[in-house]
Amino acid sequence: MNAISDTGAAGFLARFAAMQGRLPGDSTLRLAAANAFRSLGLPGATRGRRVEAWKYTSLQALGGMSFRAGAATAPAAKGIVFVDGRFQSGTEKNFARFADRADFGELSWPDRDPMAALNTMLAEDGAIFQIPAGIDAGLVHLTHIGTDGASAHPRQTIRLGAGARMTLIETMSGSGCYLHNPVTEAHVADGALLTHIRIQADAPAAFHLATLYVAVAAGGTYDGFTLNTGARLTRTEIHASLNGPGAVAHLNGAQLLSGSQHADFTSVARHAAPKGTSRQTVKNVLAGQSRGVFQGRIEVARGAQGTDGYQMNRALLLSPDAEIDTKPELEIFADDVKCSHGATIGELDAEQIFYLRSRGIPDSEARAMLVRAFLAEALDPVTNDTARELLEDAVARWWEGQAA
Amino acid sequence: MTAMLDISGLTASIGDKPILKGIDLSVPAGEIHAIMGPNGSGKSTLGYVLAGREDYEVTGGTVTFEGQDMLAMAPEARAAAGLFLAFQAPIELPGVNNANFLRTALNAIRRAHGEDELDAVQFLKFARAEMKRLSMDGEMLKRNVNVGFSGGEKKRNEVLQMALLRPRFAVLDETDSGLDIDALRIVAEGVNALRGPNFSALVVTHHQRLLDHLVPHRVHVLAQGRIIRSGGPELAKELEKNGYSAVLAEAA
Numbered sequence: 001m002n003a004i005s006d007t008g009a010a011g012f013l014a015r016f017a018a019m020q021g022r023l024p025g026d027s028t029l030r031l032a033a034a035n036a037f038r039s040l041g042l043p044g045a046t047r048g049r050r051v052e053a054w055k056y057t058s059l060q061a062l063g064g065m066s067f068r069a070g071a072a073t074a075p076a077a078k079g080i081v082f083v084d085g086r087f088q089s090g091t092e093k094n095f096a097r098f099a100d101r102a103d104f105g106e107l108s109w110p111d112r113d114p115m116a117a118l119n120t121m122l123a124e125d126g127a128i129f130q131i132p133a134g135i136d137a138g139l140v141h142l143t144h145i146g147t148d149g150a151s152a153h154p155r156q157t158i159r160l161g162a163g164a165r166m167t168l169i170e171t172m173s174g175s176g177c178y179l180h181n182p183v184t185e186a187h188v189a190d191g192a193l194l195t196h197i198r199i200q201a202d203a204p205a206a207f208h209l210a211t212l213y214v215a216v217a218a219g220g221t222y223d224g225f226t227l228n229t230g231a232r233l234t235r236t237e238i239h240a241s242l243n244g245p246g247a248v249a250h251l252n253g254a255q256l257l258s259g260s261q262h263a264d265f266t267s268v269a270r271h272a273a274p275k276g277t278s279r280q281t282v283k284n285v286l287a288g289q290s291r292g293v294f295q296g297r298i299e300v301a302r303g304a305q306g307t308d309g310y311q312m313n314r315a316l317l318l319s320p321d322a323e324i325d326t327k328p329e330l331e332i333f334a335d336d337v338k339c340s341h342g343a344t345i346g347e348l349d350a351e352q353i354f355y356l357r358s359r360g361i362p363d364s365e366a367r368a369m370l371v372r373a374f375l376a377e378a379l380d381p382v383t384n385d386t387a388r389e390l391l392e393d394a395v396a397r398w399w400e401g402q403a404a
Numbered sequence: 405m406t407a408m409l410d411i412s413g414l415t416a417s418i419g420d421k422p423i424l425k426g427i428d429l430s431v432p433a434g435e436i437h438a439i440m441g442p443n444g445s446g447k448s449t450l451g452y453v454l455a456g457r458e459d460y461e462v463t464g465g466t467v468t469f470e471g472q473d474m475l476a477m478a479p480e481a482r483a484a485a486g487l488f489l490a491f492q493a494p495i496e497l498p499g500v501n502n503a504n505f506l507r508t509a510l511n512a513i514r515r516a517h518g519e520d521e522l523d524a525v526q527f528l529k530f531a532r533a534e535m536k537r538l539s540m541d542g543e544m545l546k547r548n549v550n551v552g553f554s555g556g557e558k559k560r561n562e563v564l565q566m567a568l569l570r571p572r573f574a575v576l577d578e579t580d581s582g583l584d585i586d587a588l589r590i591v592a593e594g595v596n597a598l599r600g601p602n603f604s605a606l607v608v609t610h611h612q613r614l615l616d617h618l619v620p621h622r623v624h625v626l627a628q629g630r631i632i633r634s635g636g637p638e639l640a641k642e643l644e645k646n647g648y649s650a651v652l653a654e655a656a
Contacts, residue, residue: 350459355495358455359509359565360483360516369508373499 008063009041012151015069016121023124025102033110033120040114051114056293056325057235057264062207067151067179069124079141079169084178085152086125088145094137098126103157105185107213107239115209115237119183123155126182129168133161133189139386140168146206148176156184160192160220167195167384173230177205180231185213188220190244195223197387199394202230204259211237218244218273225382226253226265227391229398234263242269242276242304251280254378256398257290257322264293271299271337275306283378284315285371286322287402297329300337309339316374317347372399407468408433408604409454409573414465415629416453423449425629427465431573434601438615438640439608441626442648447608448492450626451577454606455489456482469573483509484516486572490562490579492608497549502561505549506531510568534567537597538590556587563594570598574605580614592617612644625651 006014016034023030043051044058070084080090087097110117131137146152160166172180180202188194202208208231214222228234240249255263269278284292294313315324328341348370356366375395382388407430414427423446431437441447453460454467456479467474474482497505511521522530528545535542540560550558559579566574579591595605595618607618615623615637623639624631627648632655633639643651 351495352497354455354457354479355491355497356505356509357479358457358483358489358491359505359569360480360513361509362480362512363478365508365512366480369500369505370497373497375499377499 007066011066033117036111037117070150072147074145077143081143083145084150085154096128119153122153126154126156129158131160131164134163137166142170144172146174146178151179154182158186162190164192169197171199174203179207181209188216190217191219193221198226200228206231208234214240216247219246221248223250228255238267248277252381253282255284258287261290266295268297271304271307277308280311287318289321292324294326300332302333305336307337311341313343315345410468415463435621436605438620438623445626446629451575488571488574490576492577494558503545555582576607
């Protein structure tokens with residue numbers, strides 16, 4: 001039916017033109033997003049102005065590819081399951097589908113962020129969670145599976161009412177070459193707590209381009225952790241706004257890369273109200289010719305007095321050919337704030353290796369112990385037992401893959 | 405009498421700087437030898453070279469350990485053969501649990517000897533018994549290796565490693581420095597417990613104090629990369645009383 005021969009940005013636009021009438025939700029918004037995407041293009045792949053936010057990551061490899069919309073099914077998995085961005089199975093009390101109740105939210109900037117524009121243009125489905133005030137929704141598993149040749153653009157919204165709680169664990173995997181391009185919007189109302197764990201183990205040939213928008217009201221906490229081990233190219237872009245007094249945001253993560261993988265972790269923590277706390281530690285373990293990117297900005301608005309911001313990027317380079325680009329930034333317009341940031345880049349410590357070997361532990365085992373120790377510390381901020389176990393499993397799988 | 409460890413004409417450098425300038429030293433099985441000497445004489449370098457640290461370049465001489473050419477062996481192979489170096493400044497390993505570290509080391513050595521590995525339960529039983537014997541707090545097993553340990557705790561952790569790994573030859577590099585009397589006694593007890601016809605040790609120290617608890621068979625004075633004098637336990641007492649200057653002047 002709609003044979004798409006165009007590649008890259010043109011291919012996505014052609015798909016939009018073909019399915020426009022059948023997509024759920026506000027069509028004006030989609031048209032505006034399509035226009036924005038047409039002018040923004042795929043950073044690095046489309047001729048045009050260079051975007052500072054995409055300084056270290058190019059989507060040139062996507063420029064020559066074309067993807068179909070999702071159609072496949074996959075074996076059932078835990079919790080709510082989406083395949084190629086479309087709902088497949090699972091039930092949950094406070095869950096709805098974007099396809100049934102399109103909610104584009106109010107935090108995203110499709111006019112500015114090309115990946116948000118692409119998602120807004122093509123989103124067919126996605127998970128919507130609405131947790132009423134005072135309710136503890138407990139632990140919810142959300143699984144995304146990608147299949148060869150598809151591009152998925154799930155649109156997700158998580159709304160926690162005042163004092164509500166939820167732990168959401170998202171796991172992403174698949175097979176073949178596909179694009180996973182989710183946009184997630186999280187609203188944490190007064191005193192609410194959202195623990196949001198993302199375990200990205202997409203297929204080695206896949207592209208993972210995720211954007212998260214977070215708004216935290218007074219006394220609320222967004223506790224986020226993203227682990228990236230999969231995909232040939234990953235971008236995790238987070239915009240968190242601390243809108244009420246005493247809001248807390250944790251934007252932690254770890255990236256374990258090898259071969260020629262590239263993963264970009266870009267975040268902005270915006271303190272818009274007094275006495276907010278933002279915490280961020282992102283650890284990278286880079287083997288082979290892999291490349292890690294960290295761009296983190298803490299913004300403190302005028303009037304956001306008593307802000308407490310901390311940001312740290314650490315990288316362990318296991319190979320002379322691995323690379324990390326790190327750009328921590330502070331932008332402060334208030335005078336009574338405590339903000340610190342830093343970055344460390346290193347190889348395994350020769351003295352530590354020697355100490356272990358002098359106790360009879362073979363060189364390769366000594367190195368493995370030290371890498372695992374670095375990773376164990378990366379997972380330290382995660383306190384939920386189930387989440388921690390799943391993350392440890394994912395880390396162990398990555399490490400076993402390295403050893404093999 | 406055959407020596408357990410035989411060092412002959414050993415020279416070593418760091419970068420281009422020669423540190424050891426021809427060490428000849430023989431330690432028979434069952435004996436404890438002390439090495440004393442002023443700062444910068446090469447005492448710690450000798451320990452590191454014996455343990456196989458790679459940034460120290462051996463430029464000449466031989467080290468034979470129970471008939472094997474030890475300089476040709478990797479650090480882990482030396483440990484498996486029965487060598488143990490108690491570090492002067494034990495290394496911190498953030499994120500590495502102490503019990504896990506000790507069990508990994510013990511099992512690596514057991515594996516090298518063709519012995520069965522200990523599981524977590526067997527290991528804990530063994531470790532707790534050794535700790536009790538050395539009057540150590542079992543809490544130490546739960547912490548990360550040497551992280552946040554006081555100077556004394558780090559040294560005690562070295563002694564615990566020695567007690568668990570049961571080396572045939574221990575090099576103690578100023579394990580007594582900065583320790584109070586109680587901790588000193590634990591170090592001495594750790595070594596004395598291993599004493600026997602098949603255990604030897606080289607105790608590097610600045611002070612007579614440790615040697616009161618750990619009476620050596622021989623005492624050697626190391627200065628400017630060479631052993632300038634050797635004697636019985638009375639030599640340590642003489643050095644404590646008169647300092648190194650007389651011995652140094654005599655050797656010059």
